[in-house]
Amino acid sequence: xxxxxxxxxxxxxxxxxxxxxxxxxxxxxxxxxxxxxxxxxxxxxxxxxxxxxxxxxxxxxxxxxxxxxxxxxxxxxxxxxxxxxxxxxxxxxxxxxxxxxxxxxxxxxxxxxxxxxxxxxxxxxxxxxxxxxxxxxxxxxxxxxxxxxxxxxxxxxxxxxxx
Amino acid sequence: xxxxxxxxxxxxxxxxxxxxxxxxxxxxxxxxxxxxxxxxxxxxxxxxxxxxxxxxxxxxxxxxxxxxxxxxxxxxxxxxxxxxxxxxxxxxxxxxxxxxxxxxxxxxxxxxxxxxxxxxxxxxxxxxxxxxxxxxxxxxxxxxxxxxxxxxxxxxxxxxxxx
Numbered sequence: 147x148x149x150x151x152x153x154x155x156x157x158x159x160x161x162x163x164x165x166x167x168x169x170x171x172x173x174x175x176x177x178x179x180x181x182x183x184x185x186x187x188x189x190x191x192x193x194x195x196x197x198x199x200x201x202x203x204x205x206x207x208x209x210x211x212x213x214x215x216x217x218x219x220x221x222x223x224x225x226x227x228x229x230x231x232x233x234x235x236x237x238x239x240x241x242x243x244x245x246x247x248x249x250x251x252x253x254x255x256x257x258x259x260x261x262x263x264x265x266x267x268x269x270x271x272x273x274x275x276x277x278x279x280x281x282x283x284x285x286x287x288x289x290x291x292x293x294x295x296x297x298x299x300x301x302x303x304x305x306x307x308x309x
Numbered sequence: 310x311x312x313x314x315x316x317x318x319x320x321x322x323x324x325x326x327x328x329x330x331x332x333x334x335x336x337x338x339x340x341x342x343x344x345x346x347x348x349x350x351x352x353x354x355x356x357x358x359x360x361x362x363x364x365x366x367x368x369x370x371x372x373x374x375x376x377x378x379x380x381x382x383x384x385x386x387x388x389x390x391x392x393x394x395x396x397x398x399x400x401x402x403x404x405x406x407x408x409x410x411x412x413x414x415x416x417x418x419x420x421x422x423x424x425x426x427x428x429x430x431x432x433x434x435x436x437x438x439x440x441x442x443x444x445x446x447x448x449x450x451x452x453x454x455x456x457x458x459x460x461x462x463x464x465x466x467x468x469x470x471x472x
Contacts, residue, residue, distance in 0.1 A: 189352035300466035
């Protein structure tokens with residue numbers, strides 16, 4: 147039984163490590179780019195690095211309420227980076243500000259992740275009802291994190307083109 | 310104890326689902342592109358869709374020996390898509406052939422995944438020695454799959470620019 151507890155713990159840890167790894171890649175990438183490079187488009191006529199950075203901050207921020215950890219830190223990002231595309235004409239925060247927001251969101255998430263045990267990760271996320279969760283136990287918090295990790299990897303692949 | 314076995318099973322399933330989801334995205338993406346679009350560059354002067362497709366096939370194929378499932382199906386891809394960059398001058402397989410190879414590799418992997426239980430996923434992959442694995446139990450087969458899923462998401466993000 148000890149061994150089985152350890153097994154679940156290790157499995158959860160693998161997923162958390164993958165999240166951290168992608169965040170480290172993102173951090174290294176944006177540190178390696180000038181603000182001018184980051185403001186550029188990933189390919190002619192496509193999304194700017196600024197938009198993708200803001201989009202990733204907004205998606206990570208949205209994990210706080212979705213995982214039941216608390217309210218959004220930066221609710222103003224939703225309209226600009228989630229509900230509208232890059233060329234919406236909405237004013238975006240400056241790049242240095244977005245970088246600070248990324249740090250704050252990641253610190254907040256890390257503090258909650260540190261306290262969550264396997265049972266919490268296996269519990270339902272806030273967008274699924276307790277009734278639905280009985281038959282769909284895969285719709286848990288860890289699954290959200292797996293999906294957001296892949297989402298981040300997807301956009302990091304695009305942002306590497308800013309180099 | 311029953312509950313704990315179920316927990317590990319479910320955790321492994323989440324990771325396998327994420328792999329399947331990215332493969333489905335890749336399949337949908339390449340089905341939505343003409344061969345001419347797929348042969349184009351993701352951004353001027355960058356990798357072609359052909360190269361990235363071949364690269365993903367080669368990386369998935371390499372899972373077979375790495376996870377201890379068997380030999381590579383297409384060892385000829387290694388030199389072209391893993392050891393050399395796009396503009397190496399090496400002749401690449403035609404796009405329809407790469408699409409078939411992708412299908413074959415995925416079918417072969419799926420057959421092995423179906424038979425693997427949690428204990429197999431938690432066992433060491435072939436690039437780590439039994440001695441090292443004692444102290445580094447996270448270097449298991451499931452961790453390889455998590456990392457390869459993120460790798461695929463990274464390149465899918467780039468290939469969506471071919472649209």
